């Protein structure tokens with residue numbers, strides 16, 4: 210008789226919809242293939258992609274991927290590994306691909322998707338870093354080519370991606386201008402922004418110009434107003450879709466949309482800045498796994514400062530640690 214695999218708690222959707230589509234369910238612990246790591250998740254962060262997937266508006270996740278476990282980035286302890294550099298017991302953080310979710314007690318990643326957590330971070334702060342920080346890094350430096358001395362305008366500099374972007378750009382030696390709402394003006398200054406525009410009170414296009422790089426995390430009307438502040442030859446990088454190329458060509462600028470992805474080398478560079486005290490993740494609120502629905506709703510409602518992180522330890526005592534792995 211085959212022993213059934215052990216179960217784990219996971220936050221998932223079985224259909225697309227509003228916040229009510231999110232459920233905490235017990236599902237089998239995933240089984241790693243050769244070369245993959247089995248991870249015990251310690252904490253996981255929330256990202257807008259989670260509620261976009263839930264709503265059915267995220268093109269990569271269609272009906273055929275349901276049920277779908279939410280959560281893209283995490284801190285976790287390695288349970289099973291063939292990789293000598295990441296032995297069992299190592300605390301790592303990283304990003305999963307769309308095959309696995311991080312809002313679960315256990316998940317699976319490939320070695321190139323994770324790195325050991327630097328000593329400066331606890332497991333909750335470590336979970337806040339991977340997706341948002343890699344998005345900021347790839348947008349500013351890989352897509353935007355930001356260099357020391359350049360002027361960068363970062364929209365939404367107090368949110369998940371933005372608060373990393375402000376700190377990375379500053380650490381690179383750029384002149385950093387950022388838009389935030391009134392309550393976050395002081396935070397943005399503390400993160401190192403040279404100029405902070407309160408987007409509730411002021412219009413950024415009346416306060417700044419000759420921008421080398423606009424990092425657009427909002428799109429729509431904010432993106433539309435951003436063309437005017439770019440210098441000729443400047444670049445607009447957006448996380449929310451491909452900006453219209455004809456528009457960029459007409460005014461002699463470059464426009465890039467991109468999808469951020471896992472990159473262990475970049476995550477190590479980010480962690481080195483954190484370890485050196487030059488960058489700090491801001492976790493504004495912590496939740497238990499059972500409060501995932503409420504946390505996702507808070508993120509979707511907006512006005513989030515820094516990151517929201519879910520604690521995967523505790524509150525799950527009814528599901529024991531797995532002791533049996535099919536194929537192990």
Ligand SMILES: NC(=O)c1ccc[n+]([C@@H]2O[C@H](COP(=O)([O-])OP(=O)(O)OC[C@H]3O[C@@H](n4cnc5c(N)ncnc54)[C@H](OP(=O)(O)O)[C@@H]3O)[C@@H](O)[C@H]2O)c1
Pocket residue numbers: 256257258340341344364365366367368369370371388389390408426427431447448449450467468469470508511512513514515
């Ligand atoms: N392409 C990719 O790979 C990728 C990766 C990560 C994220 N994204 C996308 O990038 C966007 C930002 O992600 P995130 O994780 O940073 O989101 P987030 O943590 O929810 O932060 C969004 C921030 O935007 C602020 N905001 C709203 N309207 C604003 C405005 N008009 N001007 C300035 N700030 C404004 C919000 O605060 P206030 O309302 O209080 O100002 C909030 O702090 C999302 O749409 C996300 O889906 C894409």
